[in-house]
Structures are given as structure tokens and as C-alpha cells.
Amino acid sequence: MPQVTALPSAPPERDERMLVAVFCAYTATATLWLLFATAIGVLLAYKFGAPDFAPGAWLTFGRLRPIHTNATFYGWASLALVGLAYYVAARSCRTRLYSAKLAWIGLALFNIAAVAGTIALDLGFNDGNLEYREWPWPIRLIFLAALLVTAWNLIGTVARRTTHDIYLSNWYTVGGVLWTCIIAIVAILPWYQHGLGQVSVSGFYMHNAVGMWFTPLALGIFYYALPKLLSRPIYSYALGVFAFWTNLVFYPIIGSHHFLFTPLPWWLQTTAIVFSVAMLVPVWGGSANFLLTMRGRMRTMAHSYALMFIFVGVVGYLVGSTQGTFEAFRSLQEVWHLTNFTVGHSHLTMYGFVTFAIWGGVYALLPLATHKEPSQVGLTLHFWMAVVGSFIYVISLSVGGTIQGLDWLHGAPFIQSVIDMQSYWVWRGVGGSLMLLSHVVFAWNVWRMTYGSGAPIEPDRRAAAAPESPE
Ligand code: HEM
Numbered sequence: 317m318p319q320v321t322a323l324p325s326a327p328p329e330r331d332e333r334m335l336v337a338v339f340c341a342y343t344a345t346a347t348l349w350l351l352f353a354t355a356i357g358v359l360l361a362y363k364f365g366a367p368d369f370a371p372g373a374w375l376t377f378g379r380l381r382p383i384h385t386n387a388t389f390y391g392w393a394s395l396a397l398v399g400l401a402y403y404v405a406a407r408s409c410r411t412r413l414y415s416a417k418l419a420w421i422g423l424a425l426f427n428i429a430a431v432a433g434t435i436a437l438d439l440g441f442n443d444g445n446l447e448y449r450e451w452p453w454p455i456r457l458i459f460l461a462a463l464l465v466t467a468w469n470l471i472g473t474v475a476r477r478t479t480h481d482i483y484l485s486n487w488y489t490v491g492g493v494l495w496t497c498i499i500a501i502v503a504i505l506p507w508y509q510h511g512l513g514q515v516s517v518s519g520f521y522m523h524n525a526v527g528m529w530f531t532p533l534a535l536g537i538f539y540y541a542l543p544k545l546l547s548r549p550i551y552s553y554a555l556g557v558f559a560f561w562t563n564l565v566f567y568p569i570i571g572s573h574h575f576l577f578t579p580l581p582w583w584l585q586t587t588a589i590v591f592s593v594a595m596l597v598p599v600w601g602g603s604a605n606f607l608l609t610m611r612g613r614m615r616t617m618a619h620s621y622a623l624m625f626i627f628v629g630v631v632g633y634l635v636g637s638t639q640g641t642f643e644a645f646r647s648l649q650e651v652w653h654l655t656n657f658t659v660g661h662s663h664l665t666m667y668g669f670v671t672f673a674i675w676g677g678v679y680a681l682l683p684l685a686t687h688k689e690p691s692q693v694g695l696t697l698h699f700w701m702a703v704v705g706s707f708i709y710v711i712s713l714s715v716g717g718t719i720q721g722l723d724w725l726h727g728a729p730f731i732q733s734v735i736d737m738q739s740y741w742v743w744r745g746v747g748g749s750l751m752l753l754s755h756v757v758f759a760w761n762v763w764r765m766t767y768g769s770g771a772p773i774e775p776d777r778r779a780a781a782a783p784e785s786p787e
């Protein structure tokens with residue numbers, strides 16, 4: 317059975333320095349985007365209670381909402397995951413980065429796209445009805461270029477591995493980058509952007525952005541960081557490969573579940589529902605693999621915040637995706653579609669799963685790269701504020717969203733649903749503020765682990781910094 321074992325040999329010093337510099341820069345810039353995007357998120361949350369607050373054109377809900385979603389997707393989560401994927405690829409393949417220069421070019425392109433996209437959206441230039449691809453298309457071309465550069469560099473790194481096998485993590489990260497290049501190309505081709513075809517492509521893009529980009533990259537990080545932190549192999553390599561292929565078969569065709577009861581062909585909607593149920597296979601298979609790897613190690617888990625972040629991420633993946641399957645049924649869509657329940661689901665998954673996975677990965681691996689640790693106080697504050705804040709956020713919107721949907725279903729006047737939502741929106745603001753505070757602490761922790769003066773890493777953890785082989 318393949319397992320992770322530390323090797324005594326170290327890569328040449330210059331390559332090592334380059335890898336660490338790239339990892340630090342991706343993580344640091346991603347953190348800036350997290351701070352910016354979620355400050356906007358909190359402002360948006362309070363606008364629900366006080367719609368007249370900050371009324372200028374530049375601060376209207378319609379402009380700020382896509383700024384928030386695109387900045388969290390492409391500034392925060394994408395940059396952080398690519399930085400982690402580079403580190404994991406070089407380490408697990410016992411090699412150097414294929415090209416540090418390409419990694420810097422990719423970083424510049426991702427950031428140029430995110431800055432230009434943010435400015436364009438705030439000036440009112442918006443590709444309107446295309447969710448998560450509202451940036452004007454020339455800017456999306458820059459993002460596509462960044463993806464292509466990243467794919468080339470990541471594949472190049474895995475191709476020059478000195479190990480025989482390709483470790484599971486790299487299947488997920490390389491697969492994710494390749495699929496996303498295809499998805500991003502389909503989403504920009506002009507002949508797919510008309511009529512019902514456009515609706516279908518919208519569903520395809522929306523769900524594959526989360527399912528074929530963030531999901532495989534985050535899972536790839538779990539597969540590397542968990543064995544590292546627990547010093548034991550992943551429970552089942554075969555189950556990991558099985559979840560990889562079933563994810564690939566089922567995920568790409570579920571996008572139309574975003575458009576049930578629309579003029580899209582009924583059979584297409586039904587197919588999306590059937591495959592949404594089939595998604596239980598990779599989701600439960602993958603989650604079981606992670607949870608069984610952690611089994612019997614509760615004491616180790618309780619002493620490692622990196623493991624606790626990963627644990628929450630795995631639970632977020634399991635619960636959020638299973639919730640998604642139920643959400644896809646027509647009977648439940650009738651209640652929940654277009655309500656705040658969906659926003660709760662988005663944050664349970666993109667925050668409770670993807671964002672916690674990134675934090676777990678960063679706390680597990682960045683200290684191994686830089687030999688600097690954050691403080692215990694910083695870790696404690698970050699973890700608990702993020703957990704409590706997101707719990708309040710998701711629960712309030714799930715309960716409120718259900719009441720909202722039932723109001724509509726029972727034909728109550730629309731304003732009644734707004735009145736019923738008021739207290740839940742206030743709670744969402746409270747939860748969101750805690751989450752934002754936790755991000756400020758995370759930024760401080762990242763500073764200490766990268767360019768600042770963090771505590772020196774424990775000597776026994778230093779051995780784990782060596783490259784390893786999946787054999
Ligand atoms: C794999 C199982 C999953 C299924 C079957 C599923 C199902 C669904 C459904 C049916 C909706 C549409 C709700 C509506 O419009 O009323 C939805 C929305 C959404 N899901 Fe999932 N989900 C799954 C996993 C995930 C994961 C892992 C993520 C994030 C990584 C995610 C992120 C989102 C987001 C962001 C939306 C909101 C899309 C929008 O703006 O309308 N989902 N999901």
C-alpha cells in the first residue's frame with residue numbers, strides 16, 4: 317500500500333529557497349484577497365438590515381456582490397490552493413518546481429485579473445447574468461492565461477518527479493487544473509453564450525468551478541497534509557483513486573440542477589438530479605477515507621490546530637455536499653430555490669470545506685517550508701472565531717431561508733418574507749463579523765510564518781519537512 321515516508325535527502329538549497337518563496341508569496345497575496353473580499357462580505361451582510369447605509373453607486377449591492385464572490389473565488393481560494401499545490405507537487409515528487417519563473421508569471425496574471433476584475437465591476441462593467449464569471453471577457457482571458465501557465469508548470473513538476481508513482485494528491489491537483497482550463501474555455505466561447513445554451517453553460521460553469529476546481533485541489537491537500545500530520549499512510553489509496561474517477565464521471569453533468577423548473581429540457585434537469593445523487597459515492601468514499609485515516613488519533617488531533625482545521629474541512633465537505641444532493645430534489649427545490657438557504661449552502665461548502673481545507677493545509681505545511689510557527693494564541697483565536705462565526709452564519713441562513721421559502725410557497729405577501737428574515741440577517745451579520753475578525757488573526761499568523769519572526773518550529777517537526785515518496 318502506498319504510504320508517505322520521510323527521506324533524509326534535501327533538494328539543492330537554491331531550488332528549496334525558490335519553492336518556499338513561491339509558496340509564501342501565493343499564500344500572502346491570497347490572504348490579502350481574503351481580507352478584502354470578506355470585508356466587502358460583511359458590508360453586504362449589514363446592507364440587508366440597513367439598505368440605505370453606504371448608498372453611493374460604487375457601494376451598491378449589485379456591484380459589491382460580484383466583487384465579493386469573484387474575489388473570494390479567484391483572489392483568495394484559487395491563489396491559496398495553487399500555492400499549496402506547487403509545494404505539495406514538488407515535495408511529494410521529490411523534485412524542484414518545473415519553473416519558478418512560470419510560478420511568478422502565474423501569480424502576476426492571477427492578481428492582475430483579480431484587480432482589473434474588481435475595478436471593472438465597481439465601475440459597473442459587468443458580464444451580467446453569468447454568475448461567477450461577471451468579469452468582462454478580456455479580463456477572464458487573463459485569468460485563463462494564468463490557469464494555462466499553472467497547468468503547464470504543475471504538470472512539468474510532476475513529470476520531472478524522481479519517484480515512480482504519482483502520489484494521489486497530484487492526481488487531484490493536476491486533474492483540477494486541467495479540467496478548469498477546459499471549463500474556462502467553454503465558458504468564454506461566444507457561440508455558447510446565447511439563449512438556452514447559455515443557461516446550460518452557466519450551470520456547467522458554476523458547478524464545475526466549485527466541483528472541478530476548488531474541490532479536487534482541496535481534496536489533494538487533504539491527501540497530502542493528513543498523512544504528514546498523523547505520520548501514518550492514508551487509510552486506502554485505492555478508495556482515493558476510486559473517488560477521483562467517480563468525481564470525474566458524475567460532477568460535470570450536475571450543473572443543470574441550478575435551473576430546475578426552467579425552460580431547459582426536462583430530461584436534462586432529471587439527469588442533473590440523478591447524478592447529484594450519484595455524487596454521494598465520491599463524497600462519502602472520500603470523506604470516509606479521511607475520517608478513517610484520523611480514526612483513533614483524537615489525542616493528536618486535539619493538540620494540533622492544523623488537524624482541527626482539516627477535520628472541520630472534511631466535515632464541511634461531507635455535510636455540505638450531502639446537503640447539496642438533497643437540495644437537488646425537485647420537492648426541496650420548490651422550497652429552497654432562490655432563498656437564503658442556498659447562500660447558507662454556498663458558505664457551508666466554500667467556507668466550511670474549501671476555506672478550512674486551505675487553512676489546515678497552510679498551518680500544516682507553511683511552517684515546514686519556512687521553519688516558523690504562528691503563536692498558540694493566534695491559532696486558538698483564528699480557529700474558534702472562524703468555527704463559531706461560520707456556524708452562526710450557516711444555521712441562521714438555513715433556518716431563515718426555509719421560512720422564506722415556505723412564505724413564498726404559501727403565497728404570503730413578499731414583504732412578509734422580508735420581515736421574517738430580519739433577525740436571521742442580523743445573526744448572519746454577527747457571524748460574518750466574527751469570521752472577518754478571525755481572518756485578521758489569520759493574516760497575522762501568515763505574517764509570522766512567512767516574512768515576520770515566528771516561533772522556531774519544533775525540532776521533531778523539522779524531519780517532516782523533508783521530501784517524501786508515496787511508495
Ligand atoms: C457534490 C455534491 C453537491 C451537490 C449535489 C450540490 C447541489 C447544489 C444545488 C442543487 C445547488 C442549487 C441551489 C439552488 O439554486 O437552489 C447548489 C448551489 C451551490 N453549491 Fe452545491 N452541491 C454540492 C457540493 C458543493 C460543493 C462541494 C461546493 C463548494 C466547493 C458547492 C458550492 C455551491 C455554490 C457556491 C452554490 C450556489 C450557486 C449559485 O450561486 O446559485 N456545492 N449546490
Ligand code: HEM
Pocket residue numbers: 354355357358360361381384385388389392393656658659660662663666667670671747748749751752
Ligand atoms: C466574513 C465572511 C463572509 C461574509 C460576511 C460573507 C457574506 C456574503 C453575503 C452577504 C453574500 C450575498 C448573499 C446574497 O446575495 O443574498 C455572499 C455571497 C456569497 N459568498 Fe460570501 N461571505 C463571507 C465569506 C465568503 C468566503 C470566504 C467565500 C468563498 C471562499 C464566500 C463565497 C460566497 C459565494 C459563493 C456567494 C454567492 C452565494 C449564492 O449565490 O448562493 N463568502 N457572501
